[in-house]
Amino acid sequence: MLLRLPGLIDPHVHLREPGSPHKEDFGSGTAAALAGGFTAVLAMPNTQPPLTDQASLALAQRAAQSKAYCDYALYLGAGVENVDSAIEQSHQVCGLKMYLDQTYGSLRLDSLNVLYDHVSKWPHTKPIAAHAEGISLAAILLLAGLHSKPLHICHVSRKDEIILIRAAKEKGYPVTCEVTPHHLFLSEEDIPHIGANRSEVRPRLATKKDQQALWDNLEFIDCFATDHAPHTLEEKDSDNPPPGFPGLETALGLLLTAVKEKRLSLEDLMARMVTHPRRIFHLPEQPETEVQVDTGASWEVRAANFHSRCGWTPFEGMKLRGKVRQVTLRGNVVYKDSEVRASAGYGMDLMFAN
Ligand code: NCD
Ligand code: ZN
Ligand code: ZN
Numbered sequence: 001m002l003l004r005l006p007g008l009i010d011p012h013v014h015l016r017e018p019g020s021p022h023k024e025d026f027g028s029g030t031a032a033a034l035a036g037g038f039t040a041v042l043a044m045p046n047t048q049p050p051l052t053d054q055a056s057l058a059l060a061q062r063a064a065q066s067k068a069y070c071d072y073a074l075y076l077g078a079g080v081e082n083v084d085s086a087i088e089q090s091h092q093v094c095g096l097k098m099y100l101d102q103t104y105g106s107l108r109l110d111s112l113n114v115l116y117d118h119v120s121k122w123p124h125t126k127p128i129a130a131h132a133e134g135i136s137l138a139a140i141l142l143l144a145g146l147h148s149k150p151l152h153i154c155h156v157s158r159k160d161e162i163i164l165i166r167a168a169k170e171k172g173y174p175v176t177c178e179v180t181p182h183h184l185f186l187s188e189e190d191i192p193h194i195g196a197n198r199s200e201v202r203p204r205l206a207t208k209k210d211q212q213a214l215w216d217n218l219e220f221i222d223c224f225a226t227d228h229a230p231h232t233l234e235e236k237d238s239d240n241p242p243p244g245f246p247g248l249e250t251a252l253g254l255l256l257t258a259v260k261e262k263r264l265s266l267e268d269l270m271a272r273m274v275t276h277p278r279r280i281f282h283l284p285e286q287p288e289t290e291v292q293v294d295t296g297a298s299w300e301v302r303a304a305n306f307h308s309r310c311g312w313t314p315f316e317g318m319k320l321r322g323k324v325r326q327v328t329l330r331g332n333v334v335y336k337d338s339e340v341r342a343s344a345g346y347g348m349d350l351m352f353a354n
């Protein structure tokens with residue numbers, strides 16, 4: 001059966017520009033997005049240099065403008081040096097990204113002072129997105145609550161975290177959150193099969209109990225986000241493997257398989273991959289945009305067939321349901337028969353729409 005869906009939105013991807021185009025760039029990353037049924041991606045600022053000021057932001061904007069195949073927006077990174085200036089870039093970005101825990105790259109904040117100032121100075125109009133695990137999550141929830149700033153919690157992975165977010169939501173805190181397919185479909189029990197090095201990801205793969213708690217609290221999860229974090233196979237298999245999984249080309253297949261197995265409704269999926277991310281990040285509608293998915297087709301995950309440059313996936317060999325056949329973006333067929341049909345630079349920065 002051919003299913004027609006609106007273009008999916010991924011609020012958390014790493015496209016590695018500027019600085020690491022050997023892992024991914026705006027071309028390969030947005031090609032992977034289209035192959036996965038996404039027509040808009042929100043790109044993270046933990047690049048080299050990190051996107052914390054006008055000059056670094058301009059590097060990413062220029063690369064994206066010339067290469068992107070699908071629509072996108074960029075996050076500004078919260079650093080120690082841009083507490084006073086971040087607001088100047090706020091109109092050009094989809095949100096302010098803060099890293100409070102172990103991650104990849106140099107953008108990690110560990111002073112309460114700096115956190116407090118960033119939260120109090122950032123405008124109310126755009127969300128603050130936070131990588132905040134465990135106790136850091138409690139800290140950022142309080143700060144955002146004190147200042148009534150919209151807070152979006154990235155890649156929630158554990159039971160204690162989703163329970164805390166649920167409690168905050170029930171108290172009326174301005175908080176939303178996302179969960180990744182890898183935390184929904186994998187746990188620490190899969191590490192031996194994937195391999196210890198390749199399994200490195202932040203937040204780490206959690207226990208079966210944590211994984212079940214995410215499914216049990218789906219009602220409190222606003223978005224599905226891939227946290228597409230490509231690193232090459234050579235890097236993953238080295239002595240010092242960087243954390244991160246690619247995810248753009250497996251997310252929809254995994255989630256549609258869950259729909260097929262009745263663990264999720266199609267409505268719940270669409271809310272978390274279209275309506276909610278659009279609302280949370282104030283993204284404009286994409287007119288004449290549609291993804292055609294063959295729901296009857298099953299396929300086996302093979303990284304060799306992917307558009308991402310990283311060359312591997314933790315889901316290698318898995319059999320999934322639902323194949324993206326064609327993607328139309330703003331009136332043009334941009335992806336068909338496993339190939340990108342858009343020209344480089346067709347994608348637009350959604351923060352500069354109209
Ligand atoms: C991300 C990356 O590689 O940029 N890695 C990861 O394990 N998720 C960083 C992040 O999202 O924290
Ligand atoms: Zn993170
Ligand atoms: Zn990430």
Ligand code: ZN
Binds near residue numbers: 271
């Ligand atoms: Zn809803």
